Amino acid sequence: MNFYDFQIARLNGEPLDLGQFKGKKVLVVNVASECGFTPQYVELQALHEDYADKAAIIGVPSNDFGGQEPGTAEDIQSFCSVNYGVTFPITEKVHAKGSGIHPLYKWLTGETKTDVEWNFQKFLIDENGNVVRSVSPTIAPYDRQITDWLDGKN
Numbered sequence: 001m002n003f004y005d006f007q008i009a010r011l012n013g014e015p016l017d018l019g020q021f022k023g024k025k026v027l028v029v030n031v032a033s034e035c036g037f038t039p040q041y042v043e044l045q046a047l048h049e050d051y052a053d054k055a056a057i058i059g060v061p062s063n064d065f066g067g068q069e070p071g072t073a074e075d076i077q078s079f080c081s082v083n084y085g086v087t088f089p090i091t092e093k094v095h096a097k098g099s100g101i102h103p104l105y106k107w108l109t110g111e112t113k114t115d116v117e118w119n120f121q122k123f124l125i126d127e128n129g130n131v132v133r134s135v136s137p138t139i140a141p142y143d144r145q146i147t148d149w150l151d152g153k154n
Contacts, residue, residue, distance in 0.1 A: 002129030006104040008060070009092040011073040016089055018129075021056050025150055026125040027141070028108065030096045030116060031059040032069035033079045037120040041084035043141035047150070048088040055150050057088040060104075062096040065119045069093060096121075108134070124149055 003026065004019045029044060041059075048057045061076050063069040071079065073092065080086035094102035096116040101109075108123045109115055111131040120137040124146070135146060148154045 001107060003125045003131070004129045006107065008094070008102070008104055011061075011077045011090050011092060013073075013092070016058070016091055021125075022129065023127050025051075025055040025127055027055065027057050027146070028104075028123040028125060029057065029059055029141075030062045030064075030105075030119055030121055031080075031090070032062065032065065032119040033071060033076060034068040035066070035119040037118070037137050040120050040141055041080065041086060045084060045086055045088065047141050047146075051150050059086070059088060059090040060096070060102075061090065061093040062116075062119070063093060064096050064098065064116075068119055107131075122146065 004022060006018055008016050010016045027047070032038065044057050044059065047055065061069045069076065076090065076093065080090055094105065096102070096105045105116065108131060112123065112134040114134045118137045122135040124132040124135065126132050132149065139145065
């Protein structure tokens with residue numbers, strides 16, 4: 001299996017075809033509106049704009065960590081666009097851990113042998129749909145370990 005084999009819906013319920021990202025690097029980030037790391041949306045949006053030709057950002061809301069994403073799909077969409085001008089895809093709210101874990105997150109954590117630590121953990125997916133690694137929520141989106149990877153330096 002690889003990244004392109006999974007299904008996930010957008011916030012509006014329409015399917016997000018992960019196959020559309022073939023040939024691009026992808027950052028999958030579990031996001032939350034009420035987290036101390038929420039300002040990372042600024043850098044995620046900047047990455048989305050600066051690397052649009054070779055990478056994609058996908059935000060995946062989860063309420064699993066401190067109940068910090070309690071809103072409805074409409075609340076989340078409004079929050080992201082009004083407060084951070086987010087234009088990258090945001091999916092339906094899912095479980096990133098526990099018995100109800102979404103199949104995508106089950107695969108991501110299985111491939112990296114890591115559990116999701118907290119909101120804004122980043123999973124790096126290569127151009128062929130394989131997980132490269134997981135990056136801690138404390139690492140900012142524009143940290144060199146992410147930008148060097150996007151630039152093909154590591």
